[in-house]
Amino acid sequence: MPVKLIDQTPSAYAYPLLIKHLLHKPLRCTPNQEIVYRDLYRFTYAEMFQRVHKAANMLKSLGVAEGSTVGVMDWDSHRYLELFYAVPMMGAILHTVNIRLSPEQILFTINHAEDDVLLVHTDFLPIVEAIKDQFQTVKKIVVLRDGPETPATKVPLDGEYEDLLARASDDYTFPDFDENAKATTFYTTGTTGLPKGVYFSHRQLVLHTLAVLAAAGSYHTAATFRSNDVYMPLTPMFHVHAWGIPYVAGQLGVKQVYPGRYDPAVILKLLVSEKVTFSHCVPTILHMILSSPAAKSVDLTGWKVIIGGSALTKGLCKAAMDRGVDLITGYGMSETCPVLTLAQPQPHMMSWSLDEQIAVRCRTGQPIPLVDLQVVTPDGVPLPHDGKSTGEVVVRSPWLTQGYYKDPERAEELWDGGWLHTGDVGFIDERGYLQITDRIKDVIKTGGEWISTLILEDILMQHPGVSEAAAIGVPDEKWGERPMVLVVLKDEFKGKVSQEDIRQHFMQFVEEGTITKWAVPDKIAFVEALPKTSVGKLDKKVMRQQYR
Template sequence: MSYYDYQLTIDKILNYIMSSYPNREIVYWPYNGRRTMLTNTQFNHRVRQVASLLLELGAKRGEAGRPGTRVAVLDWNSLRYGELYYAVPSIGATLFTVNVRLAPQEIIYTMNVAKPELLFINIDDFSPLLKPIMGNVNSIKYVIYMSDENKVPDDHVDVKMLNYYDETAKQGEASFPELDERTPATMLFTSGTTGLPKGGIHTHRGLVLHSLATIGAVVQPPIELKNLDTAMPLVPMYHVHAWGMPYSLPLAGVKIVYPGKFEWGHMLRLIAEEKVTFTAGVPTILYALLSHPDSPKYDLRGVKMIIGGAALPKGLLDAAVARGMTVISGYGLTETAPILTISHLRPEHASLDGESRKEVEIRTGLPVPLVDLRVVDQYDNDVPPDGKTIGEIAVRSPWIFKEYMGDEEKTRNAWRNGWFHTGDAAVRLPDGYVKIVDRMKDVVKSGGEWISSLRLEDLISTHPSVAAVAVIGVPHDKWGERPVALVTPKKGQQLREEDIIRHLERYVSEGAIPKWWLPDKVIIVDELPLTSTGKVDKKSLRDRYGNVLKQK
């Protein structure tokens, strides 16, 4: 008898959806574009055509611990991006999802680290980046351009340029080789909020296990994802695999909608016309859906959403629930593929009233399957599960970066005592749930005590006139740091500093926070700066407002 050593590789996901859900739909409907629909059977054919093109262009397979040909992609959430998600890893090459929201210099920096040989680029929106990239990245041998508007590149470059649709249409179906599951499947870079972006790789094995674990978590209440659902990922596909959804959602048998470039009126239209019941994204995306001028025209009842990337403010949760949505928190990092926790409900939560249930849904959650999670002090000892003692989240799972490329010191600092240290400050609750209280770098250290900027943001967000809020620690001559709140009012609303302070004083009187947590200053701003992944850019705020409390 011959033994078959089954490898956990991306093509196995494609095999499953072909055998179990061959007729399930995938829709691509970009803003100002036409609707395209494929079945999974047709999608499989397209994936293998794209794989055939990659092989024709000389793409080589990698092996355990060594990436194959790097294939860079600059695009929005498109069907063709979905095709590349499968085609590139399935031939043993490595998919490099370029964060298009980085500054051009940072994009060029990450590409010179990654050294891609093939570049797939959406020229409808990213044509201005083509010449700078080609003038500074010497590894690229072919450019494959993609367009929803039948455009061709304006700029001449010194490598061969090919049209994605013309070239793939000529191809037959490629067969996928047997790969070692430890072969690098994707190459990602962090968003660079504390310095230059850092890169790392995710293996086939890690991504397959991550996909299975994600489905195991989202079938739990209150999301209860079923194969009758329609999902529209509102996490960019260039950002941490769109939280793994291009791989995990097909395993659930759902219909998938790719919306192209994010335009919020268009997103609302797609939710209605495609009957979307599940999505995920950062808090700013949920706020955009709720606050868009067209939003009142659309019925959002029954839409389920997982919020990650930043804390889910209580005020935003209240607004979503008022529209009939179900919203819970999730948590993860670029380094962790990303999902680590989801705040699903246990059976004992079934009888909770609305407010008590929200308190569970707003937590960071419970570890998903195959994640070991601790909250540790500076000596790597577990903090008590009292909901008060703050420590750092440390994790183990099969899908974490093993190293940061070219940065031994950062790798060593993250991997201590066999645990990956996330840099997130959290408390452990008596019932086992974890709740992030801040990034370790964002905790306000006042007089030797910690103030949670996330907790203050959460409470400020419940003021009816607040649209968005960020709390930062600002240097103070006496206390070391003190909290300062930057607040954006809702459209047409007026806010003053004293309105926010009075609002917080109510929570002080109720015992929710101590009086010394009150911000020393509240600054009303028109908007808050965002990072490339849609989070509030606190580094930028600290740089701008770092001297507002300095004594004259």
């Protein structure tokens, strides 16, 4: 017997899950709450709502309609926040251009996404100037600026954002349409080949917003995000909608602070002056802030941070918590919109010692609502939650990208067997916490064994003299691969820590049983800096090429 569908009265409103509906609550409950951009702009939610209407009318005058694509090249700003709403609410598609890609890759993404209109911050006009003659679909270009003047450029501009907004009407009727309409697109940096386009619907973004809202604010745990917080994202807004958290912040009606281009001194100034209490970032950004000379005189007590993008090492976690930062790990990827898990301590864990809590906070986390996550064998068989059975992490959720844009072959690989394959290796413990142990492509395969680069990096970061660290596999004639570590020392330890000191540090963990002696790196290199991707992750592909 088939399921029975509900009867629908002809006059009933089906209420599609559209991004425009996310604005109802904040406009009714917190219309006077502030939105801040550096020390340049300050206005209310009500004023932002007017600006969203103006932005839609401005874009309409430039030819944007349902199904059009609008590319944005900007730092984290109030403008970006307005476009997070205005573009998809029109029925158009927001392409958040990854400004940290090479000019050739940026050109590829703009052409591949078929951008009709491009909004460009003055800082990126030189890039656009170099590639504009190869645009295939861009018809209009609008400049975004923080200062009073637009610098000289050969880019044919069709106006300046604020000037065009000032002339636009603040009355726009945002239509209803299918909630499965494409709302946004973004290009992953990838490790090989050209960037891959992921995309998300209105329905997916709304459900992701509600699930993160419930997960981050409903439980008695650490690093919660609630209506009395002050929010400042430190994850680029071009990168999967700044993890979708600006939409969550809007639902909560919190004060929002946007820092523009990341500068430790500016970030710390805003933290203090705007009384910021909640942020999210990758480990390298947190490390940059904690290592900044300006941070020494700033009280970070009460600042709550979710760390994602790369593993949070115990050393960095302890350094942050020693400064009063309340932090946990989050996990996801470009293809997953992105949040899948949060490493929230359970209520009884909140009274544990610092070291015991750090072990939990550095886990990859428990799935948030509506996420079905498993660890499986190569044949797709689910593994037990015993804290040791390791396999690939696969996932199902309402907000996962349904494919790669114009790339059906790789999309089918991503969704092999009806589960999204993350490419991450890990295990789930008895309490349901996931622990990623490596990327499939990064794990060191040596003499028939797998060695986790993340565990080696975590051990290194617990050395008092280590500022940053990376582990990679390098070719070995006898064993296939052997582990090598790259170490950036803190300034005060340079010249005082030897390779033998690092080996002895690893041997302590051998004696404790954390790793085997076989996992102790054969090669240790002290370097001034580590290569990173466009979103601040360790770029191990470059490292492997350098030390091959």
